[in-house]
Amino acid sequence: MILFWLHRGVFALSEYRIYIRGQVPRSRSLFLTARLTMLFSKASGTKYFGLKGKTLQRAIGGIAGLGFFLFGYDQGVMGGLLNLKTFREQFETINTVDDTSLHTATIQGTAIAVYELGCMVGALSTIYLGDKLGRRKVIYFGTWIIIIGAIIQTASYHLGQLIVGRVVAGIGNGLITATVPMWQSECARPEDRGLMVMIEGCLISGGIALSYWLDFAFFFVKVGSMDWRFPVAFQILIALIIVAFVLEFPESPRWLVKVGREEDAREVWAALENCGPNDDYINYEIHEVKKNLAAEEQMTSWQTFKLIFTYGERKHFHRACLAFWNQAMQQLTGINLITYYAAKIYQDSLHMDDVVSRALAAANGTEYFMASFIPFWSIERFGRRKLMLFGAVGQACTMGILTGTAWAADPNNKDNRAAGIAACVFLFVFNSFFAIGWLGMTWLYPAEITSLEVRAPVSGISTASNWLFNFTVVMICPVGFNSIQSYTYTIFAAINACMVPVIYFLYPETAGRSLEEIDEIFKESNPKTPWDVVGIAARMPKRDHYNYDIESRGNSMGEQYPEGEPKPEHEEVPEGYTSETAGENSNSSVEYPDTTTHQ
Template sequence: MPRFYGLRGLKLNIAIAIVAGTDFALFGYDQGVMGGLLTLGSFLKYFPQIDTVNPPAGSSPSHAATIQAITVGAYTLGCFFGAVATIWLGNMLGRKKTIFYGSCIMIIGATLQTSSFGLPQLIVGRWITGFGNGMNTSTVPTWQSETSKPHRRGQMVMIEGSLIVFGVMLSYWLDLGFSFLEPSSIAWRFPIGFQIVLAIFILIAIPGLPESPRWLVLKGRNDEALEVLAALSDLPPQDKKIQQEFQEVKDVVFEMSRGGFRECFKLNRNRNFHRTALAYVNQMFQQISGINLVTYYAATIFENSIGLSPFLSRLLSACNGTEYWMASWIAIFTIEKFGRRALMIFGAAGMSISMAILAGATSNIGNKSLGLLATVFLFVFNSFFAVGWLGMTWLYPAEITPLSIRAPANAISTTANWAFNFMVVMVTPPAFANIGFRTYIIFAVINAAMVPSVYFFFPETAGRSLEEMDEIFHKTTNPFNCVKIANELPHRYGKKGELLVEYGDTEEAREAERRRSSVTGAEIRQPTGGVLNGEAEKDVREHHEHGSKSNGY
């Protein structure tokens, strides 16, 4: 088989985006598929413990709501532990192997769920599926960002975000379509089992695609890294642009060769802790916005909070997912034009207003006018989220963190996504059972607080290479001047990827040269703490000795 399936340049970038996007579609599908089943008769026949409308004898609606939350939340809890495992596995296995093994684990979990005849098996299956997905969602954004060009990186990851919603939409429509097979258990077994198809596609496609060139350099496999960089740009390895990109990556690897999990919390020149905290909070904000209140429980909200029929509730959920997916395409065409900060602020402000209106509209169940208003603003909320926050938290953390801690830092930030996802999923059923419409007020306040937080603390990453972000943080002295420095530092690349500033002419390159010349003979170690051996050590020492005498190699 030809190297990288014979693909180069844009075609290779698209192939990577398709596989990465399929993984995110699988992620979205898993999030949405359970929502349409929670009120399905054939599903509740096997799992009556989660029926909040007609709980089994001896159980209260509040208790059933808690069991339902545990069942749904088992998936997100598994995702959390999968993300935690990736903190240690990510740099050891590499990006591709981590995704491959994560997909295998998801298939095992999905098989257990599909064949469930009791609640314990379903919960265990959901936890295992989540574990695999946690590994994937911690790794795919890093793999995608490290194989993308600065002017295309945001657009590529936003396409992945759109595919998350495509997966949600697909799960809603399959739930609706197969609900007509009631009372057969196929009505819920097939929708749950369909995720296996997506996971198998990933297993088949990913082995032939390129590994992250930055991870390859980190492991001393420089010839492979240069080959990947050349293939991604469809240029020969000797091309000046490829040599410069390779030089930038090697300079960063040389400086950060001792990075690891503990480095995420260091208050050093690279401001590792500052950058890890920004990545963590970015992921946390996405979840505490309340999006999974809608994603996991849309059909339940339509039926129990607004008072619609079961069929109409599932139909509106499917339509909601479809509109959600359509709105997600707005970010694909605006992410590079308006930047990350503008979209995050716009999304948070719109979500806050939507939640406030939902609180008022659901305060009187049975009122048709208010019910219609609530239905509309469930759609509106999803639209604001799709534009501002859907793909953002899979893009921004990977852009903001330095190479040496990129894998562990993104895994740490992804634990925030799943920890707060789990919190929202667990809290939502009891919250609706106890405080009703006031649940929306809590999320309205949270979203409002996100607006100034983004404005004052989150620097713009649009159009920046991953190495440029290092330079921004090298100049940062406290969390309050980071945004100002990012706004003032000249860009190295133009909006179409053209070179604007030679790397050799930057202060960062001159500083890298000074550091190389000051540590002659120092022992070079891998991030794991082991000494580099063989060709890797020789290459790094040569890099140390010769440095940036020219822009090429």
């Protein structure tokens, strides 16, 4: 182990020599970047670990993704602990193995689901904190709150203590999940935005898979209550990595412009785009942001919140409703029926033994993680709408099949081993459809669909809706399985089927659009016929983003791009638009050349 880290340290030193020569590093390793930062960044006075361009954007995606990895871990860890003997003995009032009454099932559902209520409170807090503190600081403080909640849970000896710990951790997680997609979307290029947020979705499933395997591994540990305390405590390690590095990354440049810190925004955009701070592209972006903020820039937080419920030219309420229900529908698919109770379903409903049920839950989480890689390729190729429709149709069919197979596998109806195996398979299939169509989508779409001036409060409200319906699902599932058994799946089959026309008629495509282009789409829509926005998005031509002359951009920086490095391409700026015009009144009109392509 010592030799391994010595080798990595030598490699880090060799990579650092690339940084001090002013070149873009070839390595894309986030953890190497972290070590370089700790060793050299402060001493050399460089910012953002010396990263620039796409490398910096990917590093932001990595540290932001750790927040979602932590979110996934927290969601999955409790499911494998509920039936542990030591856990049941410690918290007898939620022991549904020895007490199968409806009352005990209700208490168990409540104790597990209060985490979602904490998340909802945290998400709603970003309505005020999101624009007050900025994106990075909200993530930073939210992660510390998670650490406090995890410590309380790990040290719990009574159910009340466990519940308090879950609520506290939930508040922190709500802050993170409402903020990370905004930060990521506001720092990424239009053509990369979908991929970056899909990576976050992938890391949710990665966290879930890790929690399942850790639960499975510690099932065999027979040292006091270590079998459940260590898996709960493990999340602290992930959280410490986030708090160590998140403040070293750049703030959202769009938020910086919003709060009047234009020079800081130029510096951040220069790093993100690997260009000079007065580059025409940066002038253009700042102009666009200012133009969109001009009418509301003097508003207080309360006035901004009230703005959400207005229509006007920007259609804020319409867009807020789309964001709210997009997040709500993700939970109403029934995914957390499986995520929270996978091991319990395999053991109690499909009658597997302790070891097999936990092994299947871990395998299910692993397959879920692998399926979540598919949107990396498909999110920009097929767009948001098609993936959501694909997922909803597949989920509806799968839940319908699960109703029949789970019923047939119940010994009270007919002891059918083949039906039990089929039910196990379709639990895997459901996760695959969800991973492709919905896992990362609802963390991407609301951040895209809302305008900058209300993005933070709408993100808070929409994320709160996710946690509200998450709470509802996690709360009712133990009661549902206790009362109507396999017919619980029928409810979710019907909901998924109803989602299909809602998505098809009401949700416009946002793939390949800048956030400011999406504003233009909604400006064209009629408030009396909100479904028109789907057709407008389909008809409106897309701009050619980032079509700049690369040599002039390199010259503006006073340096050449290293040989072999990918060179960013930028959108052509209106003729006559320079750094001088960027400082003019943001309400001034600018004639834009025809840089659109029809698709």
